[in-house]
Amino acid sequence: MNKKTTHTSALSEKDGIPSPEITSADAIAKIQQKRKKQPTVSALVKGILANDKTALSRAITLVESTNSKHTEKANTIINQCLPHANKSVRIGITGVPGVGKSTFIETFGSFLTTKGKKVAVLAVDPSSSLTKGSILGDKTRMEALVKDENAFIRPSPSGESLGGVARKTRESIILCEAAGFDTILIETVGVGQSETAVHSMVDFFLLLKLAGAGDQLQGIKRGIIEMADAIVINKADGDNLKAAKIARTEFKRALHLYPTKESGWQPEVTTCSAINNEGIPEIWEMISNYMEITSDNGHFQKKRKEQNKFWLLQTIDERLKADFYQDKKIKKELEAQLQLIEKDKTTPFAAAQYLLALKS
Amino acid sequence: MNKKTTHTSALSEKDGIPSPEITSADAIAKIQQKRKKQPTVSALVKGILANDKTALSRAITLVESTNSKHTEKANTIINQCLPHANKSVRIGITGVPGVGKSTFIETFGSFLTTKGKKVAVLAVDPSSSLTKGSILGDKTRMEALVKDENAFIRPSPSGESLGGVARKTRESIILCEAAGFDTILIETVGVGQSETAVHSMVDFFLLLKLAGAGDQLQGIKRGIIEMADAIVINKADGDNLKAAKIARTEFKRALHLYPTKESGWQPEVTTCSAINNEGIPEIWEMISNYMEITSDNGHFQKKRKEQNKFWLLQTIDERLKADFYQDKKIKKELEAQLQLIEKDKTTPFAAAQYLLALKS
Numbered sequence: 001m002n003k004k005t006t007h008t009s010a011l012s013e014k015d016g017i018p019s020p021e022i023t024s025a026d027a028i029a030k031i032q033q034k035r036k037k038q039p040t041v042s043a044l045v046k047g048i049l050a051n052d053k054t055a056l057s058r059a060i061t062l063v064e065s066t067n068s069k070h071t072e073k074a075n076t077i078i079n080q081c082l083p084h085a086n087k088s089v090r091i092g093i094t095g096v097p098g099v100g101k102s103t104f105i106e107t108f109g110s111f112l113t114t115k116g117k118k119v120a121v122l123a124v125d126p127s128s129s130l131t132k133g134s135i136l137g138d139k140t141r142m143e144a145l146v147k148d149e150n151a152f153i154r155p156s157p158s159g160e161s162l163g164g165v166a167r168k169t170r171e172s173i174i175l176c177e178a179a180g181f182d183t184i185l186i187e188t189v190g191v192g193q194s195e196t197a198v199h200s201m202v203d204f205f206l207l208l209k210l211a212g213a214g215d216q217l218q219g220i221k222r223g224i225i226e227m228a229d230a231i232v233i234n235k236a237d238g239d240n241l242k243a244a245k246i247a248r249t250e251f252k253r254a255l256h257l258y259p260t261k262e263s264g265w266q267p268e269v270t271t272c273s274a275i276n277n278e279g280i281p282e283i284w285e286m287i288s289n290y291m292e293i294t295s296d297n298g299h300f301q302k303k304r305k306e307q308n309k310f311w312l313l314q315t316i317d318e319r320l321k322a323d324f325y326q327d328k329k330i331k332k333e334l335e336a337q338l339q340l341i342e343k344d345k346t347t348p349f350a351a352a353q354y355l356l357a358l359k360s
Numbered sequence: 361m362n363k364k365t366t367h368t369s370a371l372s373e374k375d376g377i378p379s380p381e382i383t384s385a386d387a388i389a390k391i392q393q394k395r396k397k398q399p400t401v402s403a404l405v406k407g408i409l410a411n412d413k414t415a416l417s418r419a420i421t422l423v424e425s426t427n428s429k430h431t432e433k434a435n436t437i438i439n440q441c442l443p444h445a446n447k448s449v450r451i452g453i454t455g456v457p458g459v460g461k462s463t464f465i466e467t468f469g470s471f472l473t474t475k476g477k478k479v480a481v482l483a484v485d486p487s488s489s490l491t492k493g494s495i496l497g498d499k500t501r502m503e504a505l506v507k508d509e510n511a512f513i514r515p516s517p518s519g520e521s522l523g524g525v526a527r528k529t530r531e532s533i534i535l536c537e538a539a540g541f542d543t544i545l546i547e548t549v550g551v552g553q554s555e556t557a558v559h560s561m562v563d564f565f566l567l568l569k570l571a572g573a574g575d576q577l578q579g580i581k582r583g584i585i586e587m588a589d590a591i592v593i594n595k596a597d598g599d600n601l602k603a604a605k606i607a608r609t610e611f612k613r614a615l616h617l618y619p620t621k622e623s624g625w626q627p628e629v630t631t632c633s634a635i636n637n638e639g640i641p642e643i644w645e646m647i648s649n650y651m652e653i654t655s656d657n658g659h660f661q662k663k664r665k666e667q668n669k670f671w672l673l674q675t676i677d678e679r680l681k682a683d684f685y686q687d688k689k690i691k692k693e694l695e696a697q698l699q700l701i702e703k704d705k706t707t708p709f710a711a712a713q714y715l716l717a718l719k720s
Contacts, residue, residue, distance in 0.1 A: 356680075
């Protein structure tokens with residue numbers, strides 16, 4: 001209305017808001033309390049090594065953070081935890097939504113803790129940044145395990161790329177192991193490239209299936225079956241039992257068509273009913289058997305070292321890209337170059353060169 | 361022997377070698393001749409646009425070079441050729457060794473030139489740096505096409521990574537198109553990830569198969585069948601004819617299990633005998649039909665733009681990695697870090713951070 005009376009200089013500022021009164025003893029105490037809640041790196045490491053789940057959680061939060069100061073802290077913690085890590089069995093669990101992954105992990109995890117194991121459950125779900133954590137997000141589906149003092153459950157980190165999400169989970173494994181967890185279950189949803197990422201960080205890869213649904217209907221790609229060390233047909237109960245047994249025979253036959261694995265392990269097919277707690281001890285026995293065979297023939301150690309080399313290169317690639325694409329100038333100019341490509345005004349190579357020159 | 365008499369200063373130099381005598385008129389003429397052989401960028405562009413195959417060859421050599429000065433020249437040439445490119449149909453051809461790719465390309469290419477087409481044959485074969493060009497290396501297998509003035513044949517560039525090899529071929533397409541070639545055939549061997557790279561640079565993807573061999577025996581992964589716009593069963597002649605017809609029926613049935621492609625094109629299965637020149641016009645008719653449908657529904661243009669965006673990101677990733685890993689210091693230190701991982705003395709993440717810090 002009265003435009004003329006407002007400041008027209010670009011340097012003008014709005015009137016400041018009066019400072020809130022925080023000089024009360026109460027407010028000061030609250031701030032001090034809050035500062036206390038940000039423990040030092042050494043306090044976190046000490047807590048992790050003392051099996052303090054709160055310290056573990058906080059350290060994982062630093063691992064997952066995109067703040068570079070947090071990343072620095074996280075790296076120090078990981079380095080200090082390293083001598084205490086690597087002493088676990090890492091099991092990947094995949095299967096399409098509806099196959100009963102949460103129930104399986106609840107039952108299998110509880111079985112393991114009653115056997116004296118300490119179980120950490122992590123996840124790689126690149127979609128979780130969109131769906132706000134579909135996997136493990138609904139912890140109420142794992143009621144018993146959540147309350148179990150020998151279990152630790154952590155939803156998937158959110159992140160823009162699968163590479164980033166997977167790397168964070170991979171780093172969290174080290175922290176869980178340093179905190180004394182000797183069995184790490186890593187859940188992923190069976191619909192994309194995330195299985196390959198999980199496969200590259202676990203010792204044993206378990207594929208959950210349902211009976212009575214064709215391979216295509218279940219949406220599992222053939223490559224995932226090739227990766228599996230075991231196929232477990234879940235919900236083998238009631239009216240489903242017969243179909244589950246037929247499916248087991250069919251999968252056994254199908255698996256025999258694949259060449260023998262480098263591990264010397266012949267993938268097994270078994271059935272279970274996670275909801276009725278049936279067939280669970282047999283699965284653990286199978287995994288123990290696998291561990292024995294592959295430890296004896298040296299494959300277990302060899303695979304872990306190969307995975308570590310893979311993750312070295314993977315981490316470098318991921319960070320080189322992150323450094324580049326997170327640059328504000330690059331972000332803006334990339335958008336512009338994509339527009340030029342859309343209008344056929346440049347080649348991909350000229351555009352790439354232009355963008356690379358901006359950064360160097 | 362007489363160490364005391366030699367210079368001990370770090371600044372000392374060995375005696376110079378006398379300059380060779382090159383003052384003869386003959387030698388000067390030879391040097392001038394040689395200098396003439398290195399044409400300027402604008403001469404090469406002019407040559408390419410005048411459909412000079414020698415200029416085209418030389419420009420592609422610059423594209424394939426790892427010398428950064430050559431890369432600079434190559435990029436200038438590509439940029440200047442760009443307005444004259446994009447006017448072709450790009451056809452990817454894959455199939456395992458022994459399926460008859462060379463004979464097929466010889467027959468199909470010759471058929472196209474008799475129809476007035478100008479045909480360029482390129483290849484993506486990441487193994488060629490080891491085998492010194494297995495694909496198209498033996499040009500004698502394409503005798504007619506090599507002599508055909510309306511054809512241009514270029515073996516696969518050699519390179520350390522598939523990404524690098526593929527990018528170089530992708531850039532060469534532009535030069536071939538600017539030189540007036542309106543049909544680009546890109547050959548790749550059907551045994552790895554190279555099909556995905558070729559699929560991302562062609563309009564039509566053709567998979568060559570043989571009758572009478574099961575899918576597994578032929579070593580073709582399911583993902584490659586999913587990419588195919590057509591499956592052509594080659595060597596459908598003599599005693600093979602019946603088996604080829606059965607195979608055609610089987611593949612047709614199998615293809616119907618896949619969801620319809622975004623292009624609106626239903627992949628076709630056909631037979632041919634490249635060696636007997638049978639079934640070849642039908643294949644061209646099919647591709648022309650594909651071009652008509654996808655040009656009409658806009659998919660052709662849309663796909664090319666998407667491919668260009670893919671290649672922008674691909675090129676950036678490739679060059680970021682090349683910049684990093686080609687650094688001499690990094691090369692040496694990477695080796696050392698891999699050794700430490702082998703001995704369990706570091707984590708992949710600590711090693712990655714150490715290496716990244718060296719470069720920045």
